[in-house]
Amino acid sequence: MTSAEPAVSPEFGVSSAERLTLVRGRGARLWDPSGRSYVDLGATHGVGNLGESPPEVVSAIATQAHELLYLGSGYANPVRTAFLERLLSLLPSSFGSVFLSNSGTEAVEAALKVARSATGRSKVVAAMRGFHGRTLGALSATWRREFREPFEPLVPGFVHVPFNDAAALEAAVDEKTALVLIEPVQGEGGIHVASEEFLRAARSATARTGSLLAFDEVQCGLGRTGRLFAFERWGVVPDLLLLAKSLAGGIPIGATVVAREVVPRFRGSHHSTFGGNPLACAAGLAALDLLVRERLPERAERLGVLGLERLKNLPSESVREVRGLGLMIGVEFRNRVAPILSALEARGFLAISAGSTVMRLLPPLVITDEEWESGLRAITEVVAGG
Ligand SMILES: Cc1ncc(COP(=O)(O)O)c(C=O)c1O
8 A cells, every 4th residue: 555545445435543343243143253242232233132143043054054055036936935934924914915036125115116116106104213224215205414425416306204203204295205204113223113193103004095005024024123023012004014134034135025005006117136035034044933933032122111211310410211112222421422432431331322412222132131230230320421
């Protein structure tokens, strides 16, 4: 390298600032190369609902890898069929079909295309503080300015209404609207839980205008909020349900679940080379089995209630608000959260931020009672200490 060349990281988009190196994980524990262990309170960004490297998922992946790694969607495969049937069996019967992809943002892109095609319209109503991914369509639905601005102009036709403002939502949804896209619990935006009134308004406004309703449960789905799917909390069933992150226990997958009634209205085609590959489907099947068999949503509910209760007792001089549902908890501080996260890391606990002032807790749902208790204690001590 000559002195004129800037230093760049081989990992594109990642600053060369010091980062913790982690090499191994099991359950809610992660290890650095020296063998020091950390408790994961959010390090897996919601991918690790079942913990790191769940043995059942690992063995399903190994078996499938020996059998058939890849197959195009032009051919049927029993593992793919079994996974899709299992996923649909866990959902209300109004859902009939699933488009499989490889990430959350792709699940959102598919929803945008399904909605445009099925309605013949292009307007999308999303919520302020919402996060839906970073490809251009999904980014257009994402709210935060710093994510959007460098890439503008984005896709036209996206409108954002204040989260939980039912009247604003009702006013924004009209005969030009193809889709209303909402996270029932906003994750990246700082852990904000939807009100029943807001979700019901979204359902009635879309029904009134002939537009579709999508719930983005990429982060809040699959047990995290104390229900298998977050929408079960409110009993408001969308037309499109978007899943990803922990759906295949830690390997890439995205799913756009489509209501039966919408499927025949879709014109055109949508496809992904790797979407629905047998490896991801085998992992997904094992992951869903584990989630249900171990009753992990109930565990998330119990540990979440305990966590919220404890965190609500944090000193109010430094904490503005504590909010959440199940094991999806945000602690909003009056000042920047970065020093708190560093202090926690030094004590062996890994939490993440949502914006500059919110600590986001997304522990694996398999976190033991002792690990969760030690995490809550460490947070309390760090916050009390300054
Ligand atoms: C609610 C939500 N939607 C979509 C996405 C995008 O998912 P991915 O990063 O897998 O593309 C995320 C990622 O954090 C998310 O939290």
